Amino acid sequence: MKQPSPNANALRVASSMRLDDPKKRQKAQKQQSVDRQLAQKPVGLFSHLPQYEKHDNIQARLKKQENIHPIVLSLGLKYQNFTIAGGNARCMAMLEAFKRVISDYVTPSGTSLPRHLPSVISKQVDLLSNTRVLAASMKTAIRELKKEIAVISVDTSDENAKERLLLFIENFQTERIWGPGQVIADQALSNNKIQDGDVILTFGHSSTVLKLLLHAHEQKLQFKVFVADGRPKLEGKEMLKSLVAAGIKCGYTVCSAVPLLMKEVSKVIIGASAVLGNGAILSRVGTAVVCNAAKERQVPVIVVCESYKFLDETRLDSFTWNEIGNPDDLVDISNRGPSEYTLHTSTAPPQNQSAGRLAPWRNLDKLKLLNLHYDVTPAHFITALICEHGIVPSTCALSIARLTADRTGTDF
Amino acid sequence: MVATAASAPDEKFGGITALERLRSIQKENPDVSLSVIVVMALVDIMKNSQTKSTSEFSEYATRAANAFKSLPEKTASMIAGADLFLDPLPKMMVNAGKGSEVFSDWLKNIFESFDKKFVAFREFREKAATNGLPFVKDNAVILVHSYSRAVMLLLRKAHGENKRFKVFVTETSPTSSGTRAVQELRKFQIPAELILDAAVGFIMDRVDMVIAGAEGVVQNGGIINQIGTYQIAVVAKAANKPFYVVTEQYKFVPLFPLSQSDLPIPLPKYFDSADGDKISPRNPNIDYTPPEYISLLFTNVGVLTPSGVSEELIKFFMG
Numbered sequence: 001m002k003q004p005s006p007n008a009n010a011l012r013v014a015s016s017m018r019l020d021d022p023k024k025r026q027k028a029q030k031q032q033s034v035d036r037q038l039a040q041k042p043v044g045l046f047s048h049l050p051q052y053e054k055h056d057n058i059q060a061r062l063k064k065q066e067n068i069h070p071i072v073l074s075l076g077l078k079y080q081n082f083t084i085a086g087g088n089a090r091c092m093a094m095l096e097a098f099k100r101v102i103s104d105y106v107t108p109s110g111t112s113l114p115r116h117l118p119s120v121i122s123k124q125v126d127l128l129s130n131t132r133v134l135a136a137s138m139k140t141a142i143r144e145l146k147k148e149i150a151v152i153s154v155d156t157s158d159e160n161a162k163e164r165l166l167l168f169i170e171n172f173q174t175e176r177i178w179g180p181g182q183v184i185a186d187q188a189l190s191n192n193k194i195q196d197g198d199v200i201l202t203f204g205h206s207s208t209v210l211k212l213l214l215h216a217h218e219q220k221l222q223f224k225v226f227v228a229d230g231r232p233k234l235e236g237k238e239m240l241k242s243l244v245a246a247g248i249k250c251g252y253t254v255c256s257a258v259p260l261l262m263k264e265v266s267k268v269i270i271g272a273s274a275v276l277g278n279g280a281i282l283s284r285v286g287t288a289v290v291c292n293a294a295k296e297r298q299v300p301v302i303v304v305c306e307s308y309k310f311l312d313e314t315r316l317d318s319f320t321w322n323e324i325g326n327p328d329d330l331v332d333i334s335n336r337g338p339s340e341y342t343l344h345t346s347t348a349p350p351q352n353q354s355a356g357r358l359a360p361w362r363n364l365d366k367l368k369l370l371n372l373h374y375d376v377t378p379a380h381f382i383t384a385l386i387c388e389h390g391i392v393p394s395t396c397a398l399s400i401a402r403l404t405a406d407r408t409g410t411d412f
Numbered sequence: 413m414v415a416t417a418a419s420a421p422d423e424k425f426g427g428i429t430a431l432e433r434l435r436s437i438q439k440e441n442p443d444v445s446l447s448v449i450v451v452m453a454l455v456d457i458m459k460n461s462q463t464k465s466t467s468e469f470s471e472y473a474t475r476a477a478n479a480f481k482s483l484p485e486k487t488a489s490m491i492a493g494a495d496l497f498l499d500p501l502p503k504m505m506v507n508a509g510k511g512s513e514v515f516s517d518w519l520k521n522i523f524e525s526f527d528k529k530f531v532a533f534r535e536f537r538e539k540a541a542t543n544g545l546p547f548v549k550d551n552a553v554i555l556v557h558s559y560s561r562a563v564m565l566l567l568r569k570a571h572g573e574n575k576r577f578k579v580f581v582t583e584t585s586p587t588s589s590g591t592r593a594v595q596e597l598r599k600f601q602i603p604a605e606l607i608l609d610a611a612v613g614f615i616m617d618r619v620d621m622v623i624a625g626a627e628g629v630v631q632n633g634g635i636i637n638q639i640g641t642y643q644i645a646v647v648a649k650a651a652n653k654p655f656y657v658v659t660e661q662y663k664f665v666p667l668f669p670l671s672q673s674d675l676p677i678p679l680p681k682y683f684d685s686a687d688g689d690k691i692s693p694r695n696p697n698i699d700y701t702p703p704e705y706i707s708l709l710f711t712n713v714g715v716l717t718p719s720g721v722s723e724e725l726i727k728f729f730m731g
Contacts, residue, residue: 193670267670300670380704383670384632389730391668393632393703396722403730 017321020047033068033123034130035061039327040362043370046324050133054080054326058131067123069101076131082233087273087309088177088207091137094128095169098145102165106158113161114152121146133323133373136274136282140308141172180306180388181208185215188386193302198223198266201294203255204284205235206271208304210242213269217248226251226265228258230286232329232371255286259293268294272305277314279379279395281305285372288318291381300383303394307387310401318375327369331358423479426460430479433457443561446627447662448533450480450493455526465515470501484678488628488636488698491676492665499729500525536660536712541566544623544658544710545573552577552620555612555648558638559589560625562658564596566710567623571602579604580615584638586693612644616651623656624701626709628665631725633703633718635659636667636675639695645705654707661712664725669700 019025028050029036039051055061058080059073075097078084084093101124107113125142128134134142148168152161188194194216200223202209213225225248229236236252243250253261268290272281281287281303294301315321361367385394392400422429428436433453441449457476463469477494480486504522540562548554548570556563556579567579579597581604584590590606597604607615622644626635635641635657648655669675680694703718713724 191668192674298671302670384668390666391631392726393719393722395719396726399723399726400730403726407730 016050017048019050031126032130033063033126034058035063036130041327041368043324043368045319046322046370049322049324051324054328058127062127067120068127069097069104069124071097071100072124072127076128079128080131085233085235086205086207087135087137087271088181088306090135091141092173092177094138095141095145095173098124099166099169102162102169105162112154113156113158114149114154117149118146121149136311137177137309141176144172145169176308177306180308181211183388184208184304184306184386185212187388187390188212188302188304189216189219189221191391193384193386193391194221194223194267196222199226199264200224201226201228201258201261201265201268201290201299202239203228203236203268203270203287203290204230204233205239206304208271208306209269210239212304213243213248214246217246224249224251226253226261228253228255228261228286228290230255230284232325232332235284255289258290259296262293262297262299265294265297265299268299268301270301270303272303272309273374274309274311275303275305275385275394275397276311276376277398278316279382279385279393279397280315281377281382281394282311282315282374283377285318285375288375288377288381291377295381301381303382303385305385305387307389307397307401307404310387310397312398312401315376318372322375323373325371325373327361327371330369330371331361423475425457425476425479430457430476431483431485434480444533445537445561445660445662446487446489447493447496448530450490451497451526451662452530454480454494454497455523459523466505466518469519470505473501474498486677488630488665488667488676489663491667492628492663495666495729496662533660533662536662537562537565539712540658540660540710541569543712543715544656545569547621547654547656547708547710547715548575548577549620550575550577553580553618554578555580555582555615555619555622555644556593557582557590557622557624557641557644558584558587559593559596560658562660563623563625564593566658567597567602568600571600577602580607580619581605582607582609582612582640582644584640585609587638587697589638609640613647616647616653619648619653621654621656622648623658626657626659626663627698628667629657629659629663629709629721629725630665630700631668631722633706633709633716633721634669635701635706635709636665636669636698637701639697639699642672642699642701642705645701649705655705657706657709659709659711661724661728664721664728666725666729672700675700 015024015028019028036052036055039053042051058076062068075084075093078093079090084090098121101120102117105117105120107116121142125134128138145165145168148165152164194200200213202225216223225243227236227240227243227250229252240250240252270283270287270290272283274282276282291301358369361369379395382394384391385397387397387400389400389404425433430453433456434449437453437456438449441452444452454473454476458469458473461469461472463472477498480490480494483490544566548566554567554577570577579602581590581593581597583606594604594606624635624637624641624644626637628636630636645655667676673679675696675698677696677698679696682694706718709716709718709721716724
């Protein structure tokens, strides 16, 4: 009988989540294309995850500049500044950029496109992952694109190969991202999941939820929407703007007020960055709080998510994996309204109103700031998951993904 | 396409309406579940339909099935039956396109496959009850709601295996079907006692388990059943008593209710008009029991957890 190797039972954790090991961290730093400075005040509990300072000029820190396409560089900056944010938008933009990368690509002599192009793509991906952690949506798209490159035969002319890849990307954009969003809206409405008189609560910004609500409004359904929002990004404002522009009755609140508001709400509809294997969802930080409040009041929680964001991974908490954002974002409270300051006029007015009292945090020994981007909402908070294949319990996301993969002949 | 497939509930198929046909078949087969009756009625309609092409067939079939789904008297089982009938049609249409067989042969194949299904369906309840048998322990005290053929069969089988157990049956107003269940149980020498629906909380203390039937099993593993089932499940959960469901696979419905008010039935309008002198209760005939209140479901495909039911349903309607 074959003896199992001694490491067979060792815990297998991706090396990107083991950065508390100095060797692994050095190796990771050596491999990445950008020379980044480690965070000045890293948070110990999250030392296994990458924690770096934010660099405004990422181009100057590039190690091997010649490999990065300028459009990818500019895209990276947009990711970093949150000009482009959200799973679908980031993935769409990345694929758009890759279209340019592929059409500008010239195979060097002595190699062939299917052998060389993947390494070029990997370089671009590496740069993007240094601006912000890759979203589940992007990982799926990259995996599928590389798979498509791998099946191109070596004798295909570059022109044909490129044409095929561009077509593939276009199909991915319509069939996996844009189309399913439309189908989800149809599914939800044809099953009467939004009804006249509903008061819907949503959190932050989600393109899929927005599509659904706009579609419901077009069908002349009478409903109200509360947008709950969380600091520091306040992405719900964007959502609110789009909803108000369409003429939907809206309200706006912060996520700490949600439990109070919940008795007015008939449904919670949220988007997701990813649906995990155990039915939990990974979403913008604050979602779990909103869903918890809904569960407490027995308000149904509906998650809308395209199936390309279903992940074959299981996570039980938000600690094992997360994205750690720029701590300075927490310091900036410039989005506070002026009326809030007038309350404090009896004492001396704050020196720097936009930075607030946290401004000197880097010099305060015992103070560390933690800006997490995601949280995990457990499956038992979620009533239903609507994807393009129908309405299912979120624990069935994986079997749905597998079944459709079987049917279309792709592997999952 | 949509316009042709739409149908009114009083449209006549072969001279009689969908409901009339349903009632006549039900009279001939008193022991068969409603969802299977619906499939039988639909096959009957199609046999007398005299359609001349596959597309005509499928259009007529869809129209007839939708007639059942739009009946004012529709129940979850009727929707399950209509979907059960419609489900294999697209596959059959594809097959028809492939072979060069004559339309009449194709038609014969369809009816034969349905006949085979009806034979298989007959075994379903038997299998479901058998799968549930090991859960009925000696000296058990069981609470049963309403009259369900599947639950009755399970209890009879357990009794046949010489297990000693006692049964409390709720009266199940407004149908009083509990009385019928007690009569039948006593006929088989099973100690049975009738209790008020309002006494469920009182009785839960001395009960070991609750067993219920189902009119329909929905996509998240919850059930739609006679009104009163939900509150029993809630009480059972609060008292940490297992809540079991005996059900056949043909009752699985591709529905996903979010709450009690999200059911495919006309809901009573409260505070709309005064009752006048005669006061009578207003309630729907069914309610929805969410999956978190259900311990296990005994089905013909095995003993499933609610999430196991979801997997089965997805396999069935997507595979």
